[in-house]
Amino acid sequence: MPSSPVKRFDYRALPSRVLFGAGRRHDTPDEVRQLNCVRPLIVSTPEQSELAGNIAALFNPPSAQRFCEAAMHTPWDVTSRALAVVQEAHADCLIAVGGGSAIGLAKAIALRTGLPQIAIPTTYAGSEVTPIIGETRDGEKHTRRTLDVLPEVVIYDVELTLTLPVRLSATSGLNAIAHAVEALYSVDANPVTSIMAEEGIAALAAALPAILDDPSGLDARSRAQYGAWLCGTCLGSVGMALHHKVCHVLGGTFDLPHADTHAVMLAHVVAYQAIAAPHALQRVARALQADEAWRGLHALTSRLGVPQSLAAIGMPRDGIARAAELVLEQTYANPRTPDRESVKAMLERAWCGARPQTDLS
Template identity: 80%
Template sequence: MEDVSPMRFDYHALPSRVLFGAGRRRETPEVARQLGCTRPLIVSTPEQKDLAGAIASLFTGSPAQIFPEAAMHTPWDVTARALSLTQASAVDSLIAVGGGSAIGLAKALALRTGLPQIALPTTYAGSEVTPIIGETQDGEKRTRRTLDVLPEAVIYDVELTLTLPARLSATSGLNAMAHAVEALYSVDANPVTSIMAEQGIAALAAALPEILADPASRDARSRAQYGAWLCGTCLGSVGMALHHKVCHVLGGTFDLPHADTHAIMLAHVVAYQAGAAPHAMRRIARALGADDAWTGLHALAARLQVPQSLAEIGMPHEGIGRAAELVLQETYANPRTPDYESITLMLERAWHGAAPQPDSP
């Protein structure tokens, strides 16, 4: 084990059930029944309302309710409306159908009601297998880690991902990859999650270009879903670091699209960490088949035709200083201690869409 010397680590497996395979969404009522539940509230975004309705139709014994108003970054006003419906109804469980927005809302409801959750992911975000919730209120996004928000069951049905546009598949996949990248240099890194992280990065790096070329490929999408599960499981098992802090600040403060922000920032933050986490850099590069971790990630993002700059997705240039200040507040454990000057420089590069560049920590 090249990255663990001396051999001393903690590993905590998370208590959740995973069902993986095409068509397994049809098992949702049985999975709910095994949890002692028959009357779910199904949450989705407005765009996924029809899919939520299809899942609701599987519950033939008793009616399932639908709340199709989930929104990016889990804003409190949406949660409050869903909470009112939950408290006024006789629902006994929560089912999230969709990506991070729907899953985040279900987590927010579970946190406040104690209801069990089932997640049916339609993207590669990975939050369905983490005990982490991020919520936005008054323009600030805050995260916390608690097993109270971990879904009891996750159903990975590749058929639910077939309509995910190729561009969103790419940004969602890079978002998932960021979880594994950070797991490799996390303060909680251990041999188990490091193996999963490297395999997850490799699976996504191979599958995402194939999805871009052929969005209907079930094989490629299944491998991407597998990689996303591995990457999300890594995030659920170890602590977050600078990349997630930066993306939470940018998304929550400037309302930037979540997956796009991760896709743009990933190579830049990896370059920022390069000198302080050489073992992680080697494993990332090996998973990508690249000479360097940051150049490999940058090349992959370009190949996937995702946005290349923060300016492109609506980040105001005058907000860079404010973002750097917020990144330095309540910082996450990180291999390199961040400072205002270096964070500002990194954000400037990302805003302009310049190539990522390591500097001395």
């Protein structure tokens, strides 16, 4: 197939060190030393406190403190408590262990202290390789992009994903796919990230059903982690669009589960974009081995057994109009210019779990 003309583009590589492979968590103390640090603060959610303790136990003599109160959407009250612990412990670096909640908290601390970070992700969310932070205060989630929050080191240890529940594996993986999908039609799209995006989508689309069939399979788990790294790197390199704006509004305003929200909304937003971004979505369809991108994504979410409606994950129906209004505030660049009525119609269909629809005019 002849290649298409290469248009003018910008590409910025992000300055992170990545370690990939089973057992790589044991390299954490060496990485701390390479950062010229000696007093790490390990952050996690309450559910991952045991894992945080296991990472702390790698340090000899014991020098790592823990803060295990990370929460979804990085609420400011949690960040303020963590900052107090940083000061009391005289911490000189941060180790985030877990998913987007832990990594988001470490980013929020780093933003205000300048401390270096090591991220040890246990989900497929991808936040560990992005210079993006989303924080919630007074019921609204605000997102910004700055290299000040990019972790210096990322350690991908597939063994830490083996206990990730199948349902969360699926929703987290769909969250990662969303990063790559939007990278393909981003206003900042370029040939490098587009190759990574298509490969990342294909890797996750193959790995997630295999994880569903055999949650302990290292090959599928490694493939999913590889795909998540690629997809997250895409998100870190280019701008976000409508899907992420919708999910940030729904998550920050209604406290919906982050990965579940992405899983429910992805096929709906891709159907919404279908006419405006045909070439980008052809690549998504190819990665999914589907006729159309939105159909392939809808089939994948159905195959994985993830939530199919906003109602199922706690979205109040009377919040739809408010959500549509918030989506249109400070909108991200998007192939299709969103309007209130079409966004509201899309959210209505997503709320009740209806089939995604391309014509919402």
